[in-house]
C-alpha cells in the first residue's frame with residue numbers, strides 16, 4: 702500500500718464538503734470503468750458527514766442507479782430498530798437518493814449473529830459468482846470500490862475492536878461479535894482481509910474523542926507497539942484520511 706493521503710480540514714463541515722467531492726469523483730470513475738460503484742458504509746457519524754451528497758450538485762450529477770450499497774458492520778437488531786446501521790443509512794441518506802432497493806444489501810433479520818454473518822458472507826459469494834462484485838487478484842476476497850470507515854475513540858473500525866479476537870480473523874469475509882464494547886453488543890462485521898481488499902478506503906474521522914487514536918495511528922510512534930485496529934487498515938488501493946482540526950488536535 703502507498704502511504705495514506707492525510708487530508709486535514711479546519712472544520713467538520715469542510716470534511717463533509719471534501720468527502721462529497723471525493724465520493725462523487727470515485728463514483729464517476731468506477732461507473733465509467735465498470736458500470737457500477739460498490740460502496741460499503743459504516744455506522745456512527747459517517748452518514749451525517751455524507752450529507753453534502755444529497756444536495757446540489759451531487760444529488761443530480763451522480764448516477765445513483767449504478768450504486769451498490771453494503772455495510773461494513775451491522776448491529777444484530779431488527780432493520781427498523783434505532784440502533785440499526787441500515788436504518789441510520791436509510792433515514793439519513795438512502796431515502797434521499799435514487800439507489801434501487803435491490804442494490805442495497807442490509808443483513809437478513811431474525812438470525813443469530815453467527816447465522817447473520819454467515820448469511821451475509823454467502824450473499825457476497827453469490828454476488829462474486831454472478832460478477833456483481835469483482836475480486837482482488839491478490840487476496841481472492843471481494844474487491845469493493847469504496848469503503849467508508851469511521852473510527853472509535855479506541856481506534857476500532859467496523860466492529861473490529863482492540864481487545865477482541867475478530868481483528869485477527871484471516872479466513873472469513875464476515876464474522877460476528879457477541880460482546881461488543883460499543884453497544885449494542887451483538888454485531889456482524891467485515892474482517893480485515895475483506896476490508897483491505899478494497900480499491901479505496903476513506904477514514905472519516907472528526908471530533909475530539911478520536912484525537913488520541915489519531916495520534917497513535919498517524920503520529921511519530923505509529924509504527925511502535927501494539928497496533929490499533931485502525932492501524933491495520935491497509936487497502937491494496939489508496940487510503941485517504943479526512944480529519945477535522947479537533948481530531949488532529951493531539952498530533953504535533
Ligand SMILES: O=C(O)[C@H](O)[C@@H](O)[C@H](O)[C@H](O)COP(=O)(O)O
Pocket residue numbers: 743744745746747773774775776786850851852853854857858859860883
Ligand atoms: O456500527 C458502528 O458503530 C460503526 O460502524 C463503528 O465502527 C463506527 O464507525 C465507529 O464507532 C465510529 O463511530 P462515530 O462515527 O459515531 O464516532
